[in-house]
Amino acid sequence: MAGHDRTISVLKLFTIDRPVWTAEKVAEALEVSVSSAYRYVAILVEAGLLTPARGGSYVLGPAIIQYDRQIQLTDPLLVAARPVMADILRYAPSHSVILLSRMFEDTVLCIDQLVDGTYPTAEVSYARGRPMPLFRGATSKIMLPYLPTRDLRRLHAAHAGEIRDAGLGEGWDEFRKALTEMRRRGYVITYWEIDPERIGIAAPLLEDQKRLLGSLSYVIPKSEQDTAPRLGPLLMAAAREVEVRLAED
The missing domain is CATH 3.30.450.40 (GAF domain)
Known part of the structure; x- marks a missing residue:
């Protein structure tokens, strides 16, 4: 799977039932190396789609809220x-x-x-x-x-x-x-x-x-x-x- 597809796959892991992920757990879920998982997560953090949380974990980021407001208005x-x-x-x-x-x-x-x-x-x-x-x-x-x-x-x-x-x-x-x-x-x-x-x-x-x-x-x-x-x-x-x-x- 191409790298950009993997990045989207990372984002899809974040659900109401499981809203917090570490790069290690992402690597396990997607069956990729930990270094690759960190790279995908870093891309999403830079875009504001993920944000760091406690203990080296990540949650959905503020860009989601911004985009939601834009959807509501436009x-x-x-x-x-x-x-x-x-x-x-x-x-x-x-x-x-x-x-x-x-x-x-x-x-x-x-x-x-x-x-x-x-x-x-x-x-x-x-x-x-x-x-x-x-x-x-x-x-x-x-x-x-x-x-x-x-x-x-x-x-x-x-x-x-x-x-x-x-x-x-x-x-x-x-x-x-x-x-x-x-x-x-x-x-x-x-x-x-x-x-x-x-x-x-x-x-x-x-x-x-x-x-x-x-x-x-x-x-x-x-x-x-x-x-x-x-x-x-x-x-x-x-x-x-x-x-x-x-x-x-």
Whole structure:
């Protein structure tokens, strides 16, 4: 693996479960020499992506915070979506949350969350920056029909059991049929697949009606089950408005 790829691999070792690493442990995890590990770490420290901690260890650095602020202020999808999210929140039941999400590798990340102001502690599992499963929950499922066939085949080959358990089909043909139906409808509703007292409703965000950008979703209380079907078309219209704003930019 090229040196720059190794450097990125070092950065990926830093997780919530294991946020602190030494160069020696990096070398062990990546199966490289300790001198190489120190070189990769030094590059990341110089870039501000890692910073030294106690005992010769390292943690994520201040540049991560700087880049996060820049994303919050300048990301075109965030800038386009936030006014629309604020507008459609008023049509949701009390205690609802609106999510803006993107795919990242084989997971889904919430990149923004808007909570009903009358109930600011309406927590949901889709917290900003937390990797979530690709095959469970409306927020994730609605993205699947818009992936290239080669990616879907790879996902099915690697996660057939998860796909089956998520109600998306026993085999490849049933999986494709389920995705075709989602795409035809234009939105997905799931019932307490992620949080036991929550219903998810999601619509895709697309570029030129083709390339997947992410998803826009409501997460509403279980008690509002009868409300869910009317929110699907509203989300579809909101997603189209986001897409128009992006195109105008």
